[in-house]
Amino acid sequence: MDIFKNFLLQTLELPVEDVESCTNGLSHHNFEKNQFIVSPGNISGYAYFVNKGVLRMYSIDTGGKEHIIQFAPEWWILSDRRSTYLNEPSMFYIQAVEDSEVVFIKKGFMEEIIKTYPTSAAKTTMILNRHIMLMQHRVNLLLSATAEERYLDFLTTYPGFINRVPLYMIASYLGITPESLSRVRSELSR
């Protein structure tokens, strides 16, 4: 939980003396590699802050293929917003890619923080805006870039990730098959 307290301290700039009380009522859980935090059909009332490890959110299509919407390494927040904020059954799986430690952020937690510390509003909304930025970038890539361009962008946008996540998951994130990614990589190393 200390890592999440640091997040409140450093990123949201809450007063040191209040951080303790803020985290009362928040739970954190450990998940083994491949364990599920959310499955389709669940209603997930939480956003998930990653203390340690990596999570992925993905769907499975009618043909049985996985499609990764998002990865979340340390210090990131992951959530199926539709499920969390509209109380709908999730369409996605959220799963630990490595052994992970995850803080469960109750729906409304962030809004309470803002109400109590209005000066943190800019920081809090910045997290959401940053998330939208990344999604805008991702949509643009999916619309306009080739398999190779997407892979190269991934390498620069998420340096180090290539060593933590199996290639077939990166392929799924990029919207290509593992076979194609393999060919792209061998092309690049020519």
Added chain:
Amino acid sequence: MDIFKNFLLQTLELPVEDVESCTNGLSHHNFEKNQFIVSPGNISGYAYFVNKGVLRMYSIDTGGKEHIIQFAPEWWILSDRRSTYLNEPSMFYIQAVEDSEVVFIKKGFMEEIIKTYPTSAAKTTMILNRHIMLMQHRVNLLLSATAEERYLDFLTTYPGFINRVPLYMIASYLGITPESLSRVRSELSR
């Protein structure tokens, strides 16, 4: 500007008597069809609330093809978040698809609103969360759905839009060519 005041009143639930003063310092502009509000290289310090009309945000790739990241009809807010919040030159065009009336929301405006009216935090962050929802859904579709499935989803997610926006733009939004969309549509009407 009255429409934006209604937005503050209804969506953010600000007190009636304060709405007037909140909008001081906000400007609104009219744009003719095809006029540009933002071009690549600009730094856009605003988010754009659509009083009337439709905007689109798009990129042009190295091959000269357009790719629409997002449409924004009435009551929506459109912004290249990267440019607005990180002060970077935009990568995108923002253009009026119809004659449009647009309110320029200064960076920081929403955060000021929250500071002044902390109880609006939930409403304000909900707008951002809703935006993320839509993007998550869009990424999932781009990763997993065929041209036909994307088109059908578009029809249900944005009913009525088909009549306001030329098909070649919808094709660009869906990540397919106008020719493919035409074929999908003739298939569907068999």
Added chain:
DNA sequence: CGAGCGCTTGATTGAGTTCAAAAATCGTGG
């Protein structure tokens, strides 16, 4: 140490693109 998982490589297929041109629609001025 072998069974399963992840990655690579090769051959074939296919959904969607590209290129070209015709048809339909729109809009604007006479």
Added chain:
DNA sequence: CCACGATTTTTGAACTCAATCAAGCGCTCG
């Protein structure tokens, strides 16, 4: 209100990038 030029949409044929199917290799970890 109509005509004509421009824009948008459709249709056809050839092509292409990435997917699929299939097989083999090499770890790893149980």
